[in-house]
Amino acid sequence: MRLNTEGVTFGQWIFLRILWSHDGLSQRELSDKAHLTEPTAHSALRRMEELGFIVRRNVGSNKRRQHAFLTEKGWDLRDRLEPMAVETNEFAIEGLKDDEVTILRRALSKMIRNLEHDEKVGASRGLKIPSTRSRNGL
Numbered sequence: 001m002r003l004n005t006e007g008v009t010f011g012q013w014i015f016l017r018i019l020w021s022h023d024g025l026s027q028r029e030l031s032d033k034a035h036l037t038e039p040t041a042h043s044a045l046r047r048m049e050e051l052g053f054i055v056r057r058n059v060g061s062n063k064r065r066q067h068a069f070l071t072e073k074g075w076d077l078r079d080r081l082e083p084m085a086v087e088t089n090e091f092a093i094e095g096l097k098d099d100e101v102t103i104l105r106r107a108l109s110k111m112i113r114n115l116e117h118d119e120k121v122g123a124s125r126g127l128k129i130p131s132t133r134s135r136n137g138l
Contacts, residue, residue, distance in 0.1 A: 002084040006077060007051070011036075011044045013081065015068070016053065020078050024059070024067050035116070053077065 003013050014034045019025065025033070031041035045068055048054045053074035056066040093101050 002088060003081065006080055006084075008077065008081065009044075011040075012048055012051075012053070015041070015044055015048065016070075016074065016077060016081065019054065019068060019070050019074065023070050026059075026065050026067050027056075028065075030068060048074075 003010060008016070014036075015030055018030060018033045022029075022033070027041050027045060028038060030045070031038045034041065036044075045054065045056065048068075049056055051073075052071055054068045054070055056068050058065065059067045093104075096104070
């Protein structure tokens, strides 16, 4: 809801956060960091480029691999979106004690690591996550 006031989707927010720390990553690097498939990253990055948040260009001798670079507009979003994220996080933990927040964050981190491990084990056995298009019959 808060992101929407700036015309940014949650998926775009994920990539913006990564690029604010690591500007110039390739699509594959971005998809890995975001834990999303490359086709999903491609769609999001294409839309972000249309919105003027990023530009994509080749770096070095590899003419097939494009890297995403924030534009001035993409960098400017940081000053507006990061305070919204802080506000959202503060609202989400309202009424929780500090030790409860610590336990919650630790548990959520552990759950994420468990799921990442499960995904790696599955991938090592040749399992792949189906695309959203194939799951939706598109």
